[in-house]
Structures are given as structure tokens and as C-alpha cells.
């Protein structure tokens with residue numbers, strides 16, 4: 001039984017044959033610019049929810065957890081996401097303000113990982129984010145928090161059909 005499951009997993013297709021080109025030598029010096037370029041290409045390629053990413057956090061003892069979130073913005077303060085401060089991730093970020101993001105776009109064989117420190121953005125910005133949610137309907141939520149991840153490392157990864165996968169790393 002478990003052997004047949006193992007075989008089924010082994011037989012699943014991996015990356016599509018038709019993958020985009022990526023030459024790190026031509027990549028912009030600013031990783032946020034490369035992310036914007038890749039996001040445009042993902043949307044043009046029909047990737048659904050390219051702004052969704054997995055966020056990994058840890059509590060003070062180092063116990064890890066992860067979940068999917070939506071990227072809200074990129075600016076000089078960092079990579080923005082929003083959640084409830086009282087949630088598990090909110091409590092973990094209060095105890096240990098560091099996190100790792102991972103974006104994966106299967107149709108293009110692209111992965112982007114971003115890790116660093118997490119800071120709280122302003123009450124005004126958090127309230128605006130809450131108000132812009134489709135279900136907010138004029139309500140307020142004092143528990144809602146906009147955060148910014150300030151990267152110390154970012155890696156763009158491009159799958160290659162010949163398995164010479166390409167990595168482009170920024171140390172900040």
C-alpha cells in the first residue's frame with residue numbers, strides 16, 4: 001500500500017518542458033525590481049495567485065509553523081503582509097520577530113525565498129489594509145496588523161529542463 005503510494009508520487013510530472021529563461025547576469029541590482037518583473041511574467045503566464053506565499057515563523061523555543069498569506073506591498077520598509085496579532089503567527093512574531101517567505105510558481109518552475117526580521121507597520125496602515133478587505137464592510141479590527149519583513153537574504157530560483165537549476169542570491 002505505502003509502496004504503491006510511493007510509486008504514484010514518483011510517477012507524477014514535475015516541471016513543464018516549456019520554462020522561462022533567466023540569466024542572473026542580466027538581473028536588476030534591486031531584488032524588489034526582479035520580484036516585480038517576475039510577478040508581471042507570472043501573471044502573463046496565467047499563474048493563479050502569484051502574490052500568495054508561505055510564511056514560516058518560530059516561537060521563542062524554536063518550534064516552527066508555516067501557512068499561506070498574501071503579499072500586500074513592497075517598499076523601502078520591506079515585504080508587507082497582514083494578519084491578526086492574536087493569531088499563532090502573530091504571537092510567534094511577538095516572541096521571535098523573524099520569518100521566512102516562500103513563493104512558488106509551478107507553471108514557470110520559479111521559487112523565491114525571502115528571510116529576515118519582521119517589524120510592525122503603523123496603526124493607520126493596518127487599519128487601511130483591514131478596510132480594503134472585501135469582507136470588511138466598514139468594520140474596524142484593532143487586532144489586525146500590517147507587518148513588513150526586512151530581508152537579510154533573498155534567493156530567486158529558476159528550474160531548468162536539463163536540471164541545471166539556476167539560483168540568484170541577494171545578501172542584504
Ligand SMILES: Cc1cc2nc3c(=O)[nH]c(=O)nc-3n(C[C@H](O)[C@H](O)[C@H](O)COP(=O)(O)O)c2cc1C
Nearest residue numbers: 052065066067068069070082083084087088089090
Ligand atoms: C492562499 C491563502 C492566502 C491567505 N492569506 C492570508 C492573509 O493574508 N492573512 C491571514 O491572516 N491569513 C491568510 N490565510 C489563512 C492562513 O493561511 C492561516 O490559516 C491563518 O492566518 C491562521 O494562521 P496561524 O494559525 O498560523 O496564525 C491565507 C490562506 C491561503 C490558503
